[in-house]
Amino acid sequence: MTPTSRRLAGKSHEQAGTKRGRHRLGAVVENHIRHEFETRSTEDTLDTMAEDAYVDHVPVLTGGTGKAELREFYATHFIPRMPPDLEMVPNLPDYRDGSACR
Secondary structure, X not given: OOHHHHHHHOOOHHHHOOHHHHHHHHHHHHHHHHHHHOOOOHHHHHHOOOOOXXXXXXXXXXXXXXXXXXXXXXHHHHOOOOOOOOOOOOOOOOOOOOOOOO
């Protein structure tokens, strides 16, 4: 986990709403997605998340609350079941300049 993502993981939504916070949030989101779909690393994915994070993966009724359950989810249900030739094409707003979130 980078120092920036570590600091942001503990911030409230209000603090993340500042221009600087949006820039950091965008970086955390990009890093999280990179680890889910490119590096496919459970531990690096979890490092981008708060200790009490939760995932509710509705289409298949999986997920978890907290890092122990999320470790099981990512390591068993999510990451290894992706096709090896899956290509991630991001379609996210660019948070870096603050223009996407005002």
